[in-house]
Amino acid sequence: MSFEQPRINTSPKVSDEVRKTTCYMCACRCGINVHMKDGKVAYIEGNRDHPVNKGVLCAKGSAGIMQVNAPSRLRAPLKRVGPRGSGEFEEISWDEALDIATGWLAPLRKEDPSKLAFFTGRDQSQSFTSFWAQNFGTPNYAAHGGFCSVNMAAAGIYTMGGAFWEFGQPDWDHTKLFMIFGVAEDHDSNPIKMGIGKIKARGAKVIGVNPIRSGYNAVADDWVGITPGTDGLFILSLVHCLLKAGKIDLDYLARYTNAAYLVNRDSTSAEYGLFLRDADGKPQVIDRNTGKLAPFDRKGVRPDLSASYRQGGITHKPVMHMMASRYLAKEYAPEAVAEQCGVKPAKIRAIANELARVAFEEEIVLEREWTDFRGEKHSVMKGRPVSFHAMRGISAHSNGFQTCRALHMLQILLGSVEVPGGFRFKPPYPKPVTAHPTPHCKATPDAPLDGPHLGFVRGPQDLALREDGTPARIDKAFTWENPMSAHGLMHMVISNAHAGDPYKIDTLFMYMANMSWNSSMNTRGVIDMLTDKDENGEYVIPRIIYSDAYSSEMVAYADLILPDTTYLERYDCISLLDRPICEADAAADAIRWPVVEPDRDVRGFQTVLVQLANKLKLPGFTDEGGAAKYTDYADYITNHERKPGIGPLAGWRSGKTGLTHGRGAPNPSQLKSYIANGGFFIKHIPDEAAYMKPWNMAYQEWAVGMGIYDSPQPYVFDLYVETMRQFQLAAEGHGERQPPAHLRERIKQTLDPLPVWYPPFEDGSIDTGEYPVHALTQRPMAMYHSWGTQNAWLRQIHGQNPLYVPTKIWEKEGFAEGDWARVTSAHGEIVVPVAHMAALNENTVWTWNAIGKRKGAWALDEDAPEATRGFLLNHLIHELLPPKGDGLRWSNSDPITGQAAWFDLRVKIEKTAAPDQAKPEFSAIRSPVGKGPDELRWKVGE
């Protein structure tokens, strides 16, 4: 049969217009090209020019089109008319909604601003929301960092002035060995995938440390299927091997770290463990040129890592001595840690050997001259091409802060931070603790807070305590329970507010935080707290205001709903004042703008905050006469100045002779410039300033010019964190501010100024024989929190989540495909479907995060698999440790930062008859938005 090939049009029109904005399908903030046809979103792809994703886009990003049409989008402000949790609401106007909110908030501000708790979840506008809260005057503000990864962020900043992800990245162009710890498949998403692809293409190696071999760990050349919660011990064993072999970068340690700082070693001294300082407060070192004492940063000084110094009868030793005596101890030998870590001694040694080989045998040199802060000129930039990345897997444990510190110590010992081939900071980092604010908590009626809420304590003097020593904040951040809680403790807010511990609040105001479902530990308990009534029949938490774009589980538990827009319908700024999108080679920031207008009666949450601030006449938002400074968020983004010349966006500001970048006056057309430039601004760092940033004067001066610092801030890395020693000293009885008796021992043990490992707290408070199995969650690459399940395309990829069970347990329990298991922790029980997975630590089970849904939420059918077979591990995890019989509420958090210890969870697992659906079951909530269509054929163009 002869065949005539059809003629087809191979050049169809792609779109009428491309609008470039910033993605919000997860937290990575990639640039996207939104192709428009007939005013509708036709196709979304990555923006090739954008610094974060350089054209690529993940599954979530490409599925954004199904978010803009999602039936779960809220449509109008809602006022609760049924009991909390019923989902019974009445649609109201924005005028009424703002009146209600103002009616609740204005009296609180007048009488006691701390009666408002304002917590903002997965907020990307924290410099704005915190400014609002500060002007309201409540000390009770934070975003979600405390239940996410504060350990990672705080350990990085306290150790080296920056951490992973938003703070820095591997030198993808030069690194030869990339090692990841506890990295699931997010944070950050596309850049890590791009980086792994890039280094694999040139044959560089990847080592993955994770109990679960999926995602990045699946493509890693070598896998360490470590026992959860033991990463710190494993890392300290690597440190032991490297120290013992002398495979550390002594020159780097002497010049760029506090390894040479002299420490008071007299245990009877009130300054035991503190640095020897001169009259100006400068830490002292022995100068190897002269053998004499000198401030560490004096011009020409060669800090000596070895020499001790005796003064006034007190011996002072360099930090390096203390590290040697601690980490050379046999307790860190591979043989000593192997069983606990679930890693063979030979493998630990092989990895240490590989780190040593690549760092010291494959040294790379860039021919770039630079000058350090001691005035010394260097002809080259020398690099040790080993790089690391880590995320929640090591962070979300009660020993997470110290584990993250241990990892930073490892990379610093190798001399691989801020050097070619190593880990590099992204502006505005590096930024030492001294350049960060301390926390502020002084609330005054009818006045702003005395300063920014969140910050970095330098010692007990900076704790957020009231005059009577009780916590000033509802989440007990910056207290003796967790002194260095730089991101607050969002996971404790509802629990503490319900318990009235440390005090009762009136209004809980939240944004993008699904607290009655996947964003809380102890979900059932939190639901009960939100609906609990006192003896007068009033809700224990009297008022709840919530803002979300979608019909999440939390909506049903609020009294007033302020519906947000989707990310394609709004202005936003991804600011250098906040969590920017910089690269190691460039400073960058970005915007979102309404590429489509909302077709519902919804408003961007930040605009609503501006409108509320205007009604409340908050200083900062209104002038002395009470007139509004900003009409909406776009107006704020353009015209707000945090200090003269510094605004939310760094690009296209007004200079004396025209447009300028960094410092400059507000430019009324700034947003137009951003839109014309593809939605972002980027300014490259000069070559001679691109590495060695904390010590490189060319970088320091460039950063001042950009408005990142007001003056150069060179510093050295803190292998030894003196602030932690200050807390230990207090626990030992020194100083005026003293911890309560029940916390002294814990502070002494855990706030060690050198990285240390201790077992996760849950292990110490339950019978590990009864609960022998570790249980984890990971976020899938194609889904982000709960948002993905309402997405018609993404839920076809991850519509349910089995519990993955390793071979040993699978066989022992006699599981077969299609079976169900009862999983029990010290706190609760779930019954869930299981699946076998061999590439898994033999004592660990896991599942995907936040797939399980409550019936009636997210505009899904009540028999959706997310609601019938999907499940949360959250039911097994309590926000408190099991009671110790002392009547105290011990938070299930890291004792240093308050990071929620999700991954300390221990369970037992047994086969059980298949139920109708996953347990526990929850009644359906009434959907405030109805349900979605039966079929989608989503073609918007011809």
Next chain:
Amino acid sequence: MTTLPEKTDRKLGLVIDLDTCVGCHACVVSCKGWNTENYGAPLSDQDPYGADPSGTFLNRVHSYEVQPEEGAAQLIHFPKSCLHCEDAPCVTVCPTGASYKRVEDGIVLVNESACIGCGLCAWACPYGAREMDAAEGVMKKCTLCVDRIYNVNLPEEDRVPACVRTCPAGARHFGDLGDPESDVSKLVEERGGMDLMPEQGTKPVNKYLPPRPKDELDQVDVLAPYLQPVAEEPKGFIGWLDRTLEKL
């Protein structure tokens, strides 16, 4: 029966790197987005918010575990779409001529206006790479983005399949596998690229690059040559420190 061309001018296809694919599904959704809006009928979704959502996808990622005799189990992510076979059984089985292989580039396409939705081609394809669209009643399959790769309305660098453009890990490559000098042919040569199920005799154009050997550090000499101790005890270490600092 529809005949295949005796030869095609080019053999356009994909080279997929299984060593690098992290299983993120970016290619799956990018493909879904482009092909919903472009070539032929939209890729529909049935019961999209219900108990049994199912839609048409032209590219899916499967994951397989491999348990070597020695050592740790491995997980391989395996993206699968039409392989644009040289001897494509889906074409020869088509009763209407709707399925065909293009002479100029070897792309296997479905002419939707001639497709009667009989499903024979899906039955004939040994790879399960075709999907019947439940709303439209026609067979859908990977077009290799024939409406992108020549599209003069796109910048030249974007004239690649949507899945290739979007792949964050750079695990997907596009080019002419009929030209031994093309980048994709060289990559296949270098990395030992493989046919999928060659025993089926379909001569697939798409190639897969196999994962590199894993867990080689498990085989490293336990003597660890770079870990020769400089000292066993802290005191000895300080001595070494002093001696070494003197040489710096």
